[in-house]
Amino acid sequence: MKRPEEDEDGFRALVQQEWVSLTRTAFLLTGDRDYAEDLVQAALEKTHRRWGSVAHLDSPRAYVRRVMINTATSWRRRRSFGELPQEPTEAVYLPGGFEQVEQRQQLLAALQLLPPKMRAVLVLSYFEDLPDQQIAEAMGSSVATVKSQRSRGLGRLREQIGVSPLFDTAVQEG
Structure with missing residues (x-):
């Protein structure tokens, strides 16, 4: 011992x-x-x-x-102190290398609008790069629930941000 x-x-x-x-x-x-x-x-x-x-x-x-x-x-x-996440701002074209920064800001803002467990599944999937089994263990749920939460979460993010190749790149790069 x-x-x-x-x-x-x-x-x-x-x-x-x-x-x-x-x-x-x-x-x-x-x-x-x-x-x-x-x-x-x-x-x-x-x-x-x-x-x-x-x-x-x-x-x-x-x-x-x-x-x-x-x-x-x-x-x-x-959280009962009345804080509410702000809606993501409309994308504004900024010349130079700022587009990716703007995209990441939109992604982070959109993540905050998701329910905590759905957000956790997306964070562990795309930013921690964990396999579904480890995510399920971390969440105390089944692999099927992880897949369902990820699918619905990505759908909500796409609705909020819009489908674009940059969005998919920002998610993959973390």
Whole structure:
């Protein structure tokens, strides 16, 4: 059995290795950098409390990801301070290299309009590049639900942004 300080070293290593990736995923789930950092910290705090059992899992990162998704979903349900996401702005042609930046901004705004679990499926599919089975495990659902949520989520994004080759490229590039 590991000594407590060895368990702490394992947790510290997880945080150091995964912080950037977890923060990126949290940003895509929340749409706000401050909320994203709060979400990662909350998920890591919950994980740390159970680290003795989590450290022995095949993928502690997958556990943290699931905690993040559940926490983001519960935060969204509890949000009662009246914040509403803004509708995506109409695309404006900007000469030069700004079109891709504008497209990404529209994509991020459109993601925020999706329900939390649908957004999580899209983020884990296209930005984390996870297979359906791992997404289903992270979401606590079936592979069929993941596929259905992804299909409906992409449909809603296409309705909001419009179908264009740039949209598909922005989704694929993450």
